[in-house]
Amino acid sequence: DAxxxxxxxxxxxxxxxxVTLRCSPKSGHDTVSWYQQALGQGPQFxxxxxxxxxxxxxxxxxRFSGHQFPNYSSELNVNALLLGDSALYLCASxxxxxxxxxxxxxxxFGPGTRLLVL
Amino acid sequence: AQTVTQSQPEMSxxxxxxxxxxxxxxxxxxxxxxxxxxxxxxxxxxxxxxxxAYKQQNATENRFSVNxxxxxxxxxxxxxxxxxxxxAMYFCAYRTKWGGNQFYFGTGTSLTVIx
Numbered sequence: 001d002a003x004x005x006x007x008x009x010x011x012x013x014x015x016x017x018x019v020t021l022r023c024s025p026k027s028g029h030d031t032v033s034w035y036q037q038a039l040g041q042g043p044q045f046x047x048x049x050x051x052x053x054x055x056x057x058x059x060x061x062x063r064f065s066g067h068q069f070p071n072y073s074s075e076l077n078v079n080a081l082l083l084g085d086s087a088l089y090l091c092a093s094x095x096x097x098x099x100x101x102x103x104x105x106x107x108x109f110g111p112g113t114r115l116l117v118l
Numbered sequence: 119a120q121t122v123t124q125s126q127p128e129m130s131x132x133x134x135x136x137x138x139x140x141x142x143x144x145x146x147x148x149x150x151x152x153x154x155x156x157x158x159x160x161x162x163x164x165x166x167x168x169x170x171a172y173k174q175q176n177a178t179e180n181r182f183s184v185n186x187x188x189x190x191x192x193x194x195x196x197x198x199x200x201x202x203x204x205x206a207m208y209f210c211a212y213r214t215k216w217g218g219n220q221f222y223f224g225t226g227t228s229l230t231v232i233x
Contacts, residue, residue: 031219042122042209042223043163056220088161094219105151105213107221109163 002027004093004110012116013081021076021113025093031055032074033107034066035090043090049074050096081117088112120145120212124224131200132232138185139195139227141210148172151213152186152193153221158206166208169193171215197229205231 005024013019025032031050035043045058049068068074072093078085092107121144131137143152154166169177169186176184181201185194197204210224 033219033221035221035223040225042225043221045220045222048219058220090163092163092221096219105215105219106153106165106168107213107219108165109155111160111162114161 004091004108006089006091006110006113008113009111010114010116012118014118015081015083017081017117018077018079019081019115021078021089021091021115022073023076023091023093023110024073025091026108029093029095029108030072031094031096032068032072033092033094034074034076035092036060036085037088037090037112039087046076078115083117086115086117088114120147120214120222122210122212122222122224124208124210124227126227127225128228128230130230130232131197133200133202135200136196136198137200137229139197139208139210139229141193141195141224143191143193143210143212143222145191145212145214147214149215151215152184153211153213154182154184154193154195155209155211155223156204156206157209157226163209167195200231202231202233205229 033048034046037043047057052068063079090112091110094107150171152169155163181198207226212222
C-alpha cells in the first residue's frame, strides 16, 4: 500500500522565481492538503483540494496556488518567491467521508519538500 | 480560529522511563478530533494516536496513551517504557469534526531519549 509521496525532496530557488511541488496521495485517498512548516514551527495549513477544487484555504497570499488532477495527485505552485517562503512543504492525504470508520478523518503525511529561497 | 499550545519546547527522558508531553487547545466546538504526530529527523510526520472528543475513554496505542480532559481542554501524551526510537519532535493537532478537514498544529515538543 503506497503511502503519500512528494517530489522533489529538496529545491533551491532565488527570489522572484516560481516553483512547483508535487504530491501523490495514499492509495484510496481523494483529498490532498498542503502545509508549510517553517524551521522550528508546527505546520501551517495552506489549502485543501477535493474533487479537483480548492475547498479550504488558510491565511496564505494568492501567490500560493494549487491544482488537483483526476487521479487525485496535486501540485502546489508558489509565484514570486520570497526569502520567507523557505520552509518544509508537507502534503497530507485523507478520505472525505462522514462514517465512523477508524482513520477516515485522519491525515497521512508525505516526507515533504525542503524549499530554500536565496 | 482554533489554537493549539504546546508549552514544553524540549523534554528529555531516560530510556525505559515514562514521559508526559502537554497540549492544550482552545475551541468553542463540542465535537472534534485530537491527534499526536511524531516527526523524526527524517521529516515524515507519523500518526501516533488519535482521540475523538465525544468519547470519554482515553485512547491507547501500545506504549502511547493520552489523558484527555475535555473540560480543561487538555490533551497530554504519555510515553511508557521510552525507547531510543521515540526521540523526535511531537506535534499535537486539532481537527474540527464538521465543516472541513483543516488541521491546527501546536509548535511541537522536542523529545530526547537518554540511553
